[in-house]
Amino acid sequence: MSDILLEMKHIQKFFPGVHALDNACLDVRYGEVHALIGENGAGKSTLMKVLNGIYKKDGGEIIYKGEEIELSGPLDAQKRGIGMIHQELNLMPHLTVAENIYIGKEPMFGGVFLDQKKANQAAKELLASMHLDIDPTLPVKKLTVAKQQMIEIAKALNNNSELFVMDEPTSPLTDTEIEELFRFIRQLRAAGRSIIYISHRLEELWRISDRITVMRDGQYVGTVNTADVTRQEIISMMVGRVIYEEPKQCSTVPKDSPVVLEAKNLNAPNVKNVSFELRKGEILGFAGLVGAGRTETMRALFGADVRMSGEVLVKGRKVEIHSPSDAVKNGIGYLSEDRKAFGIATGLSVRDNCVMADLKNYCAGPIMNDKKIDAIATEYISKISIKTPSLRQLVRNLSGGNQQKIVIAKWLIKKCDVLIFDEPTRGIDVGAKSEIYKLMNKLVEDGKSIIMISSEMPELLRMSDRIIVMSEGAITGELDICDATQTSVMTFATMNM
Amino acid sequence: MTAKKFDITKLLAPMVLVILYGFFSVFGNNFFSTDYLINILDGSYYIGFMAIGVTFVIITGGIDLSLGTTMMCAALLGGMAYNSWHWPMGWCLALVLVVATLIGLLNGIMVAYMGLPPFIATLGTQMMGMGFGAIATKVQTMRYPTFGTADGWFKNFFYKTTTGFPIGVVWLAAFFIIALIILNKTRFGRYTYAIGSNAEAARLSGIQTKPWLAGVYTFCGFCCGAAGVFYAAVYTSIIPSTGNGQELLGIAGVVIGGTSMSGGTGTLVGTIIGVFVMSVLKQGLMSIGLQSHWQTFFTGLVVIGAVLLDQYRVKQGNKVVR
Numbered sequence: 001m002s003d004i005l006l007e008m009k010h011i012q013k014f015f016p017g018v019h020a021l022d023n024a025c026l027d028v029r030y031g032e033v034h035a036l037i038g039e040n041g042a043g044k045s046t047l048m049k050v051l052n053g054i055y056k057k058d059g060g061e062i063i064y065k066g067e068e069i070e071l072s073g074p075l076d077a078q079k080r081g082i083g084m085i086h087q088e089l090n091l092m093p094h095l096t097v098a099e100n101i102y103i104g105k106e107p108m109f110g111g112v113f114l115d116q117k118k119a120n121q122a123a124k125e126l127l128a129s130m131h132l133d134i135d136p137t138l139p140v141k142k143l144t145v146a147k148q149q150m151i152e153i154a155k156a157l158n159n160n161s162e163l164f165v166m167d168e169p170t171s172p173l174t175d176t177e178i179e180e181l182f183r184f185i186r187q188l189r190a191a192g193r194s195i196i197y198i199s200h201r202l203e204e205l206w207r208i209s210d211r212i213t214v215m216r217d218g219q220y221v222g223t224v225n226t227a228d229v230t231r232q233e234i235i236s237m238m239v240g241r242v243i244y245e246e247p248k249q250c251s252t253v254p255k256d257s258p259v260v261l262e263a264k265n266l267n268a269p270n271v272k273n274v275s276f277e278l279r280k281g282e283i284l285g286f287a288g289l290v291g292a293g294r295t296e297t298m299r300a301l302f303g304a305d306v307r308m309s310g311e312v313l314v315k316g317r318k319v320e321i322h323s324p325s326d327a328v329k330n331g332i333g334y335l336s337e338d339r340k341a342f343g344i345a346t347g348l349s350v351r352d353n354c355v356m357a358d359l360k361n362y363c364a365g366p367i368m369n370d371k372k373i374d375a376i377a378t379e380y381i382s383k384i385s386i387k388t389p390s391l392r393q394l395v396r397n398l399s400g401g402n403q404q405k406i407v408i409a410k411w412l413i414k415k416c417d418v419l420i421f422d423e424p425t426r427g428i429d430v431g432a433k434s435e436i437y438k439l440m441n442k443l444v445e446d447g448k449s450i451i452m453i454s455s456e457m458p459e460l461l462r463m464s465d466r467i468i469v470m471s472e473g474a475i476t477g478e479l480d481i482c483d484a485t486q487t488s489v490m491t492f493a494t495m496n497m
Numbered sequence: 498m499t500a501k502k503f504d505i506t507k508l509l510a511p512m513v514l515v516i517l518y519g520f521f522s523v524f525g526n527n528f529f530s531t532d533y534l535i536n537i538l539d540g541s542y543y544i545g546f547m548a549i550g551v552t553f554v555i556i557t558g559g560i561d562l563s564l565g566t567t568m569m570c571a572a573l574l575g576g577m578a579y580n581s582w583h584w585p586m587g588w589c590l591a592l593v594l595v596v597a598t599l600i601g602l603l604n605g606i607m608v609a610y611m612g613l614p615p616f617i618a619t620l621g622t623q624m625m626g627m628g629f630g631a632i633a634t635k636v637q638t639m640r641y642p643t644f645g646t647a648d649g650w651f652k653n654f655f656y657k658t659t660t661g662f663p664i665g666v667v668w669l670a671a672f673f674i675i676a677l678i679i680l681n682k683t684r685f686g687r688y689t690y691a692i693g694s695n696a697e698a699a700r701l702s703g704i705q706t707k708p709w710l711a712g713v714y715t716f717c718g719f720c721c722g723a724a725g726v727f728y729a730a731v732y733t734s735i736i737p738s739t740g741n742g743q744e745l746l747g748i749a750g751v752v753i754g755g756t757s758m759s760g761g762t763g764t765l766v767g768t769i770i771g772v773f774v775m776s777v778l779k780q781g782l783m784s785i786g787l788q789s790h791w792q793t794f795f796t797g798l799v800v801i802g803a804v805l806l807d808q809y810r811v812k813q814g815n816k817v818v819r
Contacts, residue, residue, distance in 0.1 A: 074701050090701050092694035094761035095687075103691055104703040106684055113682045155702075 005030050005065065005194050006051075006163060012059030013046055013218075018399070020046045024060070025220040026213050028163065031192045033185060035205045035226070038215035039238055039456065044198050045087075047215070048165050051196075052084050053077045083156025087167040089148050093141035098123035100140050101155045126154055130184060146177035153184070164188065165196045170204060171290050182208050200290075200455075202231055214238055239458065250482045251465035253282045253444075259316065260449050261332070261418050266310035268300035272474040274310075278418065278451060281444050285464030286453040287489050293473035294453045295337065298420050302327045302334045314418075328357060333411030335404070337423035337453070343407040346396035350388050351377035353395050353406050357414040380409040384439055401432025408439065419443065421452045425459060437463060457486050471495050509806060510755060510770045513799075517777050525784030533780055535663050539656075541776040542665045542727040543568065545769060547747035548754075549676045550601075550720025552768045553713045555751050556680075558693040558760025559608060559615035561717050563600065563623040564724075565743025570630035571597035572725035572735045576639025579648070586648040593729070594722035600626055601718015605711030623744065631737040639735040655730040665727060672723065677765050679716075689713055693760030749796060750775060753803040755810065774799060 006028040013021035021043050028034045036044050049055045051062065053071030061068050064080060071077050074084070084090075091100050098119045107118040123136035132150055140148055149169060156164055166185075170178045185195055185208060197209055205212055205226055212229070214221040214237040221237050261278040270293040278284050286294045300307040303321040312321050314330045321327050324334070336343050344353050354377040355362050362373045377391050386405045388398060395403060404424065411419055424440070425433045440463060444450055454460050460467055467484050469477040469492035477492030522529035547564045554561045575593035578584040584592070600622055607618035642648040644657075658664050680686035688709045691699040700706050729735060752758065753774055754767025778799065779792040 075703050078701075078703055084701075090695070090698040092691050092698050092761070094694040095690060099687065099691075103687075103699065106687060108684070113678075114684060114687060116682075 003029050004063075007063040008047070008051065008060065009063070010060040011047060011050055011057050011062075013043075013050060013055060014058050016397075016399075020218050021050070021057075022218045023220055024215060024218065025223075026196075027223070028194050028196060029211075030194060031189055032210040033189055033195045033197055033208055035197045035199065035209035035212045036215065037199065037202070037205070037212060037234070037238065038221075042215040042238075043218035044215055045167060046218070048084070048167060048196070048198065051077065051082065051165065078159055078161075081160055081162040083153075083159055083161030083164050085149065085152045085156065085164060085166045085169060087171075089145070089152055091140045091148055091151060094139055096137050096139055097127075097134055097143070097151055098136035100151055101126065101136075101158055103155075105158075123154075126158060130154060130157070130187075144177075145172045146174070146180070149173075149181070150184070157188075161193070163194050163196065165198075167198045168200065169197070170199060170201060178204075202234060205234070206231075248462060248464065248481045251282070251480065253279055253465050257281055260314065261451075262313040262316075263297075263301055264311040264313070266297060266300055266312075267308045268296055268305060269308075270296045270473045271300055272472075274470075274473075274475055276468055276475065276478075278449050280449055281447055282465045283440065283444055283450045283452055283463050285460040285467040286451065286470060287457075287460050287467050288455075288470040288493050290455065292470040292493065294470050295422055296473070297470070298334065298422060298451065298453065302332060302420065304334070328414060328416065331415065331417045332420065333357075333414060333416035333418070334420045335407050335411070335422060335424060337426055339400070339403055339407060344395050344403055344410075347394065349392045349394055350381070350386070350398070350406060351391040354380060354409050354413055357410050376413055377409075380413060384409055384412075385435070399432065400428040401435060404428060404432075404436060405439065408443075412443075417448055419448060419450050421450060421454075423454060424452060425454075425456070457489065460484075460489070461486070469493050510753065510767055510774070510803075514770050514774050514777065517774060517781060521777065521781030521784055525781055526786070528781060528784040533784060537773070537776045537780050538663050538666045539731055540779060541772050542669055542731060543724040544743075544746050544750060544775070545669045545772045546672065546720050546724035546727060547744070548750035548768045548772050549673060549765060550717035550724075551744075551747050552676075552751050552754075552756055552763055552765055553680065553686075553689050554615070554717045555748070555756050555758060556689050556693045556760060556763045557710060557713050558696070559710075559714070560619065560748070560758070561604060561714065562616065562619040562744050563604060563626055564717070564721050564747045565740040565745075566623050566626035566630070567597050567600045567718060567721040567740075568725040568728060568743065569735060569737075569740030570600070570626040571722050572729050573630040573634050573639050573737060575725065575729065576641055576735050577634055579641065580639060586642070586651050590651065590726050593725045594719060597722030597725060598715060598719045601715040601721065602711065604718065605714030608714060609707040609710035623741070627738060627741055630740075634737050636737050638737065641729045641733050641735070643733055652730050652733075655727055665730070668727070673765065673769055680765055685709065685712065685716075690761060693762075695761075746775065746796075749800050752800055752807075755803065755807055757807055771803070 004027055006026070008024065008026040011021050011024040024043055024047050026036065026047065038044050046055065050057045053073045053076050062071065069080065092103070095103070101123050102119045107115040107122065109115045120136045127134050127136065130150065134143065134147055134150070140151060143151070153164070169181060173181060188195060199205065209226045211223055212226050212234065213223045214234065216238060257279040259277045260280050264275050266274040274297050276284070288294050296305065299305045301312055301321070303323045303326050312319055319330050321330065327334070345356065351373055355373050359368070362369050362376065374391055381388065384405050386402050386409065388402065395406060421440070425436055428436065440450060452463060461484060465481055467479045467481065467489060468475055469479070469489055471493055476495040479488060527533070547568065551561050551564055571593045574596050575589045578592050579586065579589040604619050604622055607613045608615045642651065644652050653659055654664070655668060656665050680689065688699065688704055691704065692706055692710055696706055750771035751763070751768050753771030754764065754769070756763025756767060775796055778795055782791045782795065
């Protein structure tokens with residue numbers, strides 16, 4: 001018997017307009033923790049969805065326990081012993097712990113009736129074997145995220161899973177909870193089970209993984225023994241050929257450029273006393289780890305969430321922002337990290353989306369002025385080069401990059417001077433990314449001002465004039481681009497923790 | 498770990514019922530009497546059966562708007578089997594159950610397999626059921642046998658015994674207990690909650706969610722059939738093109754009972770209390786001399802109050818245990 005549990009060879013996957021996986025490879029041995037890393041959009045999650053049968057592969061082969069398999073769906077994968085611990089946990093919040101663990105294979109008596117006692121007892125024993133003290137009769141929604149994650153693992157364990165896929169398991173966890181999780185992962189490994197471990201937190205890899213596979217732009221880069229490499233080597237594997245331009249050397253924004261937006265002592269859930277200034281023609285980067293409170297800050301500023309205290313000044317004048325419409329009236333546009341949910345109406349056409357925020361000015365009374373709408377939409381389609389076959393194309397059929405441009409067009413048409421970009425290039429492939437960057441640079445040249453939240457360090461270093469770093473809801477540092485390095489940003493980003 | 502603290506909000510619905518009953522007993526004309534109690538019971542049989550069925554549907558996060566017309570359509574066809582085709586009484590009642598169950602199955606297939614939104618699918622069957630009942634009977638009122646006639650036994654069997662005992666309440670109680678067991682003690686019930694709580698998670702857990710979901714709607718259809726039998730037993734005459742609006746009474750009962758329209762939670766005990774709250778309200782308002790429109794008005798008020806209460810309860814319930 002070979003020591004290889006799983007081998008994924010030359011996996012191909014196409015989405016409309018995107019070659020998501022191009023020759024992706026991965027091999028996992030029995031009893032190892034195998035880290036799978038890469039930047040956002042490198043194809044890790046897509047590869048795991050192929051492994052879980054959620055996506056059908058368009059090419060390549062999957063060899064599991066020595067034989068080639070075709071996965072028909074998540075159920076099939078589960079039956080073969082592949083257990084997924086999803087990033088967004090897949091539990092039924094209203095059901096109890098035991099009910100969740102034994103869903104689909106409930107202990108019965110008399111063939112008809114559920115044996116709740118037995119389920120609770122078995123769940124208790126299972127959890128005890130994991131050294132977990134959780135009451136199996138508690139509804140899952142009453143548990144912390146960390147414990148819910150443990151329930152997911154318990155469920156997979158109960159399915160006799162041999163391969164556990166953990167997608168960013170530590171991102172919602174606190175330090176002690178992470179320690180607990182790692183202890184448990186080691187326990188699984190000692191029992192001969194294998195774990196595919198996906199994480200953005202590089203420093204974790206040396207604490208938990210045996211080998212590392214790096215992916216970039218949907219392609220396989222290489223597999224290394226964790227003990228043999230340094231962090232720097234891994235980073236250069238991840239970034240690889242230089243697809244990003246060099247970091248900005250120095251800001252060209254004059255120091256006395258007028259302040260267009262000022263936030264004073266903002267307080268909101270996960271936002272602690274945040275104050276900052278944004279100058280005209282500037283790109284202000286917001287750095288921090290997931291959950292640092294950057295999005296919450298911007299949403300509070302924009303009026304999307306309740307702000308508990310603090311002031312917002314636009315061009316030196318104090319303004320009352322209680323709702324997004326107040327913010328828009330004051331010339332602030334917000335581009336959400338979740339485009340589909342908040343940015344665009346996918347079922348509407350390009351032209352309708354373009355004028356969505358400013359429809360009032362494109363109407364004669366209650367009647368829409370189609371000519372005027374077509375004219376402005378055409379203007380902006382060429383201005384920011386949106387690739388669309390027609391004005392009436394439904395936005396859902398456009399690529400991510402073009403969708404993002406439409407959101408930008410929407411705010412420009414509304415004549416917003418301050419644009420808040422929350423993860424502007426998430427889910428956009430490399431080519432379209434650099435176009436978005438170009439567009440952002442052009443916008444600030446034209447006198448707009450941009451706040452950019454980003455989790456991608458190269459993006460921050462390349463685009464920003466200044467970087468504000470947040471951690472645990474508070475600003476921990478501010479760096480001029482001349483002084484900013486990955487290390488200095490990371491140092492601030494991990495403060496307070 | 499958590500100490501099992503008793504949740505006071507659970508007592509609110511029964512308390513409302515007791516308070517209402519007390520209120521009308523004091524202020525109503527002769528409300529605290531066997532006559533009124535029997536009236537309260539009589540009016541709640543058919544609503545009770547519908548409400549029990551639709552509780553399951555609502556727990557899955559769905560809705561069934563066809564309750565009322567399904568009940569009526571089935572009862573009309575049963576009546577036609579009796580009057581025009583001269584089937585034996587027992588067969589006619591069986592037909593009522595079968596017709597309603599089939600309509601429920603149709604709902605289930607549309608929602609679970611064809612992916613129609615439950616609101617739309619059951620709105621469709623609501624109208625189809627009403628139309629079909631009228632077409633089949635040529636818009637003739639169907640009369641079931643009355644007390645003392647040849648086949649009047651069925652009224653004594655389901656409605657009132659020859660001694661005047663409201664036997665219907667025994668049937669409703671028995672069915673309630675069976676439904677309680679199904680919902681809480683069987684796989685069917687567990688998956689009803691699972692689908693409503695997180696259908697995708699249920700599917701990824703290896704549950705064939707489609708047949709179970711279709712089963713829930715079918716069960717609801719059967720409950721409407723049972724409601725039809727009791728409606729016939731109590732009211733004797735079934736008028737075509739009615740039944741529209743009855744579904745809202747069933748749904749209101751469920752909502753007053755604290756079942757959340759967003760699915761995943763809900764109890765049958767709450768539902769049955771909700772049904773009786775409406776029934777007490779109706780008879781009580783009558784006893785203090787207010788017309789039936791007042792009943793509609795106050796039922797609306799109670800529904801809104803119940804949902805507000807539910808929202809509060811959900812907020813409390815979502816607090817995380819450390």
